[in-house]
Amino acid sequence: MQNEEIKAAILRGDAATVAQGVKENLEAGQEPGHILNEALVPPMVEVGDLYEKGEVYVPEMLVAAHAMKAGMEILRPELVKAGVEPLGKVALGTVQGDIHDIGKNLVGMMLEGAGFEVLDLGIDIPPDKFVEAVETGVDIVGMSGLLTTTIPAMPVVLQSLEAAGLRDKVKVMVGGAPVTEAFMQEIGADGYAPDAASAVRVAKNLLG
Numbered sequence: 001m002q003n004e005e006i007k008a009a010i011l012r013g014d015a016a017t018v019a020q021g022v023k024e025n026l027e028a029g030q031e032p033g034h035i036l037n038e039a040l041v042p043p044m045v046e047v048g049d050l051y052e053k054g055e056v057y058v059p060e061m062l063v064a065a066h067a068m069k070a071g072m073e074i075l076r077p078e079l080v081k082a083g084v085e086p087l088g089k090v091a092l093g094t095v096q097g098d099i100h101d102i103g104k105n106l107v108g109m110m111l112e113g114a115g116f117e118v119l120d121l122g123i124d125i126p127p128d129k130f131v132e133a134v135e136t137g138v139d140i141v142g143m144s145g146l147l148t149t150t151i152p153a154m155p156v157v158l159q160s161l162e163a164a165g166l167r168d169k170v171k172v173m174v175g176g177a178p179v180t181e182a183f184m185q186e187i188g189a190d191g192y193a194p195d196a197a198s199a200v201r202v203a204k205n206l207l208g
């Protein structure tokens with residue numbers, strides 16, 4: 001299938017066509033990294049840009065991300081076999097006491113769409129779980145929080161990383177509706193993104 005067809009299918013949220021296209025192109029001998037970079041990543045970049053310009057909204061981004069994910073599921077094992085290096089590894093979780101995960105999942109899907117490996121820790125994640133994830137060797141810890149009562153868990157995670165001697169081994173990115181750039185600076189995190197599209201840009205910047 002032409003990459004253009006796969007791109008268009010992602011943009012309209014047609015997961016079945018995306019999966020079929022990826023399968024066909026792998027069978028036709030295309031490199032997994034080529035399929036990722038030519039067919040799956042560009043439409044996600046496009047959706048991210050349109051979202052930042054206010055031309056599409058969260059539902060459109062979710063629909064595209066789900067379709068991209070259908071392609072990623074087929075491609076991921078082939079990327080691993082082919083030894084294609086991800087841009088970086090991100091451990092992503094919703095902080096302790098908080099079960100909101102729609103935004104976190106969207107951030108994860110956009111990061112994955114951009115070529116990051118995402119370790120989704122889940123919801124209600126206590127500080128020691130973030131620390132354990134860093135011990136496994138991740139480049140970025142991403143914390144999401146939707147409640148004014150739970151975002152104080154973010155500096156606790158930073159303190160736990162400090163106590164474990166891991167703070168300088170990892171970049172820490174925060175986000176979620178009540179989180180602001182000022183809050184990020186106040187708690188000493190490294191990056192803040194107001195939405196999933198800019199989270200990709202921030203993550204790339206954090207890794208230089």
Ligand code: B1M
Binds near residue numbers: 104147149
């Ligand atoms: Co809740 N809830 N909720 N809720 N909920 C809010 C957040 C609230 C603002 C509603 C309100 O009162 N107006 C309010 C918080 C008030 C406050 O703290 N100031 C609230 C409350 C109070 C509660 C409960 C306490 C209600 C109760 O039980 N009395 C309870 C708490 C449960 C808990 O967590 N312990 C609760 C429960 C729930 C549901 C379970 C019913 C459900 C969650 C389902 C789920 O997530 N699976 C829910 C929902 C859906 C919402 C609203 C309606 C929508 C949240 C959402 O998904 N937004 C929300 C009201 C609202 O926002 N209008 C509300 C869409 C999502 C795409 O956006 O999550 O902001 P968002 O993510 C964005 C950015 O923030 C950013 O990128 C994302 C994509 O663009 N981002 C990051 C997020 N994480 C990031 C991480 C990054 C970078 C960017 O880097 C790592």
